[in-house]
Amino acid sequence: MNKSQLIEALAKDQGLTIKKAEMVINTIFGSVEESLIKGDRVEIRGFGSFKVKDYDGYQGRNPKTGEIIEVGRKKLPFFKVGKELKERVDN
Amino acid sequence: MALTKERIINQVYEKTQMPKSRCREVVESVFEIIKSTLESGEDLLISGFGKFMVKHKRQRRGRNPQTNEDLQLRARKVVVFKTSGVLRANINNNAG
Numbered sequence: 748m749n750k751s752q753l754i755e756a757l758a759k760d761q762g763l764t765i766k767k768a769e770m771v772i773n774t775i776f777g778s779v780e781e782s783l784i785k786g787d788r789v790e791i792r793g794f795g796s797f798k799v800k801d802y803d804g805y806q807g808r809n810p811k812t813g814e815i816i817e818v819g820r821k822k823l824p825f826f827k828v829g830k831e832l833k834e835r836v837d838n
Numbered sequence: 839m840a841l842t843k844e845r846i847i848n849q850v851y852e853k854t855q856m857p858k859s860r861c862r863e864v865v866e867s868v869f870e871i872i873k874s875t876l877e878s879g880e881d882l883l884i885s886g887f888g889k890f891m892v893k894h895k896r897q898r899r900g901r902n903p904q905t906n907e908d909l910q911l912r913a914r915k916v917v918v919f920k921t922s923g924v925l926r927a928n929i930n931n932n933a934g
Contacts, residue, residue, distance in 0.1 A: 748880055757871060771864055778846055779841065779887075795917075824919075824921050824925070828916065
């Protein structure tokens with residue numbers, strides 16, 4: 748399922764116009780993104796939680812050429828699956 | 839402050855001007871659609887955000903790191919999230 752199919756499914760389930768459903772989906776993922784950019788946690792009961800993890804820089808190597816490269820510090824969001832979703836997927 | 843479902847409902851309320859109770863129903867519906875999609879084994883791709891994928895893990899021998907006890911982990915299905923390049927760039931560039 749992609750974003751437009753999610754919008755259609757929501758519109759159908761809730762009797763919303765596509766435009767309104769799109770607004771809802773964009774607001775939801777937009778607010779998650781905004782929180783992660785600020786470094787805030789996101790916690791949605793039954794679904795899961797997101798938090799941004801800080802990774803230190805390190806010296807890496809290009810496995811093809813053997814060339815040493817400097818990998819800078821980076822932040823990556825980490826998703827932890829919630830209990831309900833975890834159990835439902837692994838039924 | 840952590841973003842919770844309640845705060846997401848408030849944002850949807852501000853944006854759509856639908857009654858609060860309606861916003862709650864709609865937000866619950868979004869997460870229910872997402873959960874049943876993943877439950878059916880189907881992935882969910884939100885372009886610009888990321889992809890929620892159902893992975894099939896094979897049975898393997900594991901170990902309880904606390905007790906050092908050997909144990910058998912059964913084959914199972916798990917959800918993993920892969921961040922989109924766009925979101926990843928936004929998090930690394932905009933964050934203070």
